[in-house]
Amino acid sequence: xxxxxxxxxxxxxxxxxxxxxxxxxxxxxxxxxxxxxxxxxxxxxxxxxxxxxxxxxxxxxxxxxxxxxxxxxxxxxxxxxxxxxxxxxxxxxxxxxxxxxxxxxxxxxxxxxxxxxxxxxxxxxxxxxxxxxxxxxxxxxxxxxxxxxxxxxxxxxxxxxxxxxxxxxxxxxxxxxxxxxxxxxxxxxxxxxxxxxxxxxxxxxxxxxxxxxxxxxxxxxxxxxxxxxxxxxxxxxxxxxxxxxxxxxxxxxxxxxxxxxxxxxxxxxxxxxxxxxxxxxxxxxxxxxxxxxxxxxxxxxxxxxxxxxxxxxxxxxxxxxxxxxxxxxxx
Amino acid sequence: xxxxxxxxxxxxxxxxxxxxxxxxxxxxxxxxxxxxxxxxxxxxxxxxxxxxxxxxxxxxxxxxxxxxxxxxxxxxxxxxxxxxxxxxx
Numbered sequence: 175x176x177x178x179x180x181x182x183x184x185x186x187x188x189x190x191x192x193x194x195x196x197x198x199x200x201x202x203x204x205x206x207x208x209x210x211x212x213x214x215x216x217x218x219x220x221x222x223x224x225x226x227x228x229x230x231x232x233x234x235x236x237x238x239x240x241x242x243x244x245x246x247x248x249x250x251x252x253x254x255x256x257x258x259x260x261x262x263x264x265x266x267x268x269x270x271x272x273x274x275x276x277x278x279x280x281x282x283x284x285x286x287x288x289x290x291x292x293x294x295x296x297x298x299x300x301x302x303x304x305x306x307x308x309x310x311x312x313x314x315x316x317x318x319x320x321x322x323x324x325x326x327x328x329x330x331x332x333x334x335x336x337x338x339x340x341x342x343x344x345x346x347x348x349x350x351x352x353x354x355x356x357x358x359x360x361x362x363x364x365x366x367x368x369x370x371x372x373x374x375x376x377x378x379x380x381x382x383x384x385x386x387x388x389x390x391x392x393x394x395x396x397x398x399x400x401x402x403x404x405x406x407x408x409x410x411x412x413x414x415x416x417x418x419x420x421x422x423x424x425x426x427x428x429x430x431x432x433x434x435x436x437x438x439x440x441x442x443x444x445x446x447x448x449x450x451x452x453x454x455x456x457x458x459x460x461x462x463x464x465x466x467x468x469x470x471x472x473x474x475x476x477x478x479x480x481x482x483x484x485x486x487x488x489x490x491x492x493x494x495x496x497x498x499x500x501x502x503x504x505x
Numbered sequence: 506x507x508x509x510x511x512x513x514x515x516x517x518x519x520x521x522x523x524x525x526x527x528x529x530x531x532x533x534x535x536x537x538x539x540x541x542x543x544x545x546x547x548x549x550x551x552x553x554x555x556x557x558x559x560x561x562x563x564x565x566x567x568x569x570x571x572x573x574x575x576x577x578x579x580x581x582x583x584x585x586x587x588x589x590x591x592x593x594x
Contacts, residue, residue, distance in 0.1 A: 183539055206517050251562030262563070436562055 197246070210255035212246060215322045235320040238385040240445055240452055245321025247448070251440045252327075252433065259330045263337070266426055270341065273422040274348065282419040283349055290417045291349055297407060297478045298424070299346055299358025300368050304399065305339035307375040308332075311391040319384035327437055331392065334434065338427055345423045367477040374470040385445070386459050392438045394463040397494040398471055398487070400431040406486035407478040435497065443501040457503045464494065464505060509550050509579030509590040512543040519573040521560035522552065529556050541575060549591040550579070 189195070190204035193213035198204050220231050230237055235245060242248070254262070277283065283291070312332035319325040346354045362368050374395070381387040404427045413421040446453040468491060475483030491505075498505035511526075513519035519542065526533055526544050533546040544550065557565045567588060579590030 181539065203520075205520060253562055433563065 205253065207250075207253035207255050207258065210257075211323050211326070215246070215320070233320060237318050237320065238383050239455055240383075240385040242445065242448055242452075246323040247444050248321060248324040248441045249444070250323070250327045250437050252437055254327055254330055254437075256326075259327075263334070266429070267337075270423075270426050273425055274344065277419045277422055278348060282422075286349075286417050286419055287415065290412055290415050290420075293478075294408075294412055294417060294420045295346060295350055295354055295358070296361070297403065297474070298342055298420075299354060300362040300365075301399075301403065302339045302342045302346075302355070302358060303362045304371065304375055305335045305342065307379060308335040308391055308396065309339065311378055311381075311387050314379075315384045315388050315391075318382075319388075324441065328388070331434060331437075334430060338430070341424065341426055345420070348423060349420075367473040370470040370472075371474055374466055377466070385456075388438075389442070389456060389459040390463040392434075393442060393497075394460060394494065395467050396431065397435070397438075397497060398464075398467050398490045400428060401490040401493050402471060402475055402486055403478065404428040404431070406489065411479060439497055439501050442498075442503060446502045453503060460498055460503055460505055464491070506547060507592060508545045508547055509577075509592065510543055510545045511550060511552075511577040511579075511590060512541055512575040513570070514573045514575060515540055515542045516573060518569075521557050521565075522570055522573070524560050525556040526550065526552055528560075529553050546590075549589065549593075551590075552588045554586050 189200050189202055190198070190209060191213070194204045194209055197212045198208055216233050220233070223230065224232050235242070286294075309332045312328045312335060315328040316325045316332065319328060343355060346352075346358065362372060378387060378390050378395070381390060404424055408417075408421050408424055409428070442456060446456050468487065471487055471490075472484065475487040477483070479486050495505035513522060515537065523535060523542055523544065527535060529552070530544075530546050530550050533544050533550060536543045536545065552567070552570070554565055554567050557567075567583065567585065570588070577590060579592060580594060582589045582591070
């Protein structure tokens with residue numbers, strides 16, 4: 175008996191789910207990001223209005239003043255859905271573990287000059303609370319925002335900020351005794367250098383409009399804070415004076431900020447491009463919050479960099495203006 | 506005038522690669538077969554890291570493509586930013 179085996183190609187009739195095909199077409203297979211993202215936002219048939227907010231449906235675009243015909247246009251250029259985000263962060267986590275191991279196993283902490291070590295802790299420890307505020311705010315954007323295309327990455331962003339707070343905690347424990355965490359909290363609560371920033375963070379915690387909160391926290395505050403702290407302070411100031419270990423233990427933060435800025439900028443750009451009303455609205459938010467944030471960060475810049483602090487903050491502001499310009503809003 | 510080609514496993518990881526090749530090489534022809542995606546191009550085919558990064562929105566190391574690479578033909582010229590297949594030495 176002779177058996178002849180042949181490969182037969184079976185053409186797929188449908189390249190993706192019909193609700194995804196409605197958005198991206200059926201001419202080729204949809205990406206995992208598209209299948210995990212499109213059509214997941216509940217939009218109709220809600221049973222009753224939430225007792226805690228009877229003015230809105232449980233999912234309600236009108237919680238923001240921003241108006242979009244379709245909130246699913248706010249795509250994430252990084253194409254993060256849960257799995258791709260978790261895998262990307264797992265890889266970065268391995269790098270950070272290696273950095274911590276390298277610093278600890280080679281006794282690099284003892285090689286930092288006492289003055290630089292103390293100054294690093296003075297600036298970085300209170301930032302645990304700033305990162306926690308960013309975590310809360312992004313969880314709030316996720317809870318009250320509309321469209322899972324926009325709110326899911328906000329939740330990832332919230333968890334990233336929690337991770338950053340934890341890296342700062344570990345840095346404190348590596349560079350000093352556990353009491354340094356309490357000292358950081360005390361400075362956050364009492365030290366005059368930190369009070370304007372604490373006020374700003376607490377002001378953001380009660381912002382009701384999810385998109386305004388997105389602009390205030392992710393674009394403006396972080397857009398100024400990260401270049402100032404991890405660029406000017408850690409890389410250009412501490413690392414050059416023998417504090418390479420500090421730069422290694424905070425390596426995740428500037429890398430994460432650059433990566434997530436692509437998402438933040440894309441969201442702002444798309445939202446502003448939809449209508450002049452949106453552009454004006456976002457521009458007003460950017461300008462209001464930039465003014466407050468620059469005021470709040472001035473004493474922090476002074477604490478970190480002394481006399482050159484003001485110039486470093488100007489540099490950070492210039493970077494933010496440039497990002498806003500590219501996104502089509504006036505900073 | 507002869508073709509160069511490159512073929513990848515047909516999966517989620519090679520999707521941005523194929524999209525980038527199609528974007529950068531207007532003469533490229535994509536041929537699907539079960540589990541495989543093959544791209545033919547007359548004389549020359551270039552894969553650019555920058556284009557892949559536009560597709561994915563994330564940094565890309567060109568060496569990653571070897572994980573899903575099945576076969577290719579042509580002389581290879583590669584560095585950190587591009588991989589070019591051609592018949593010119």
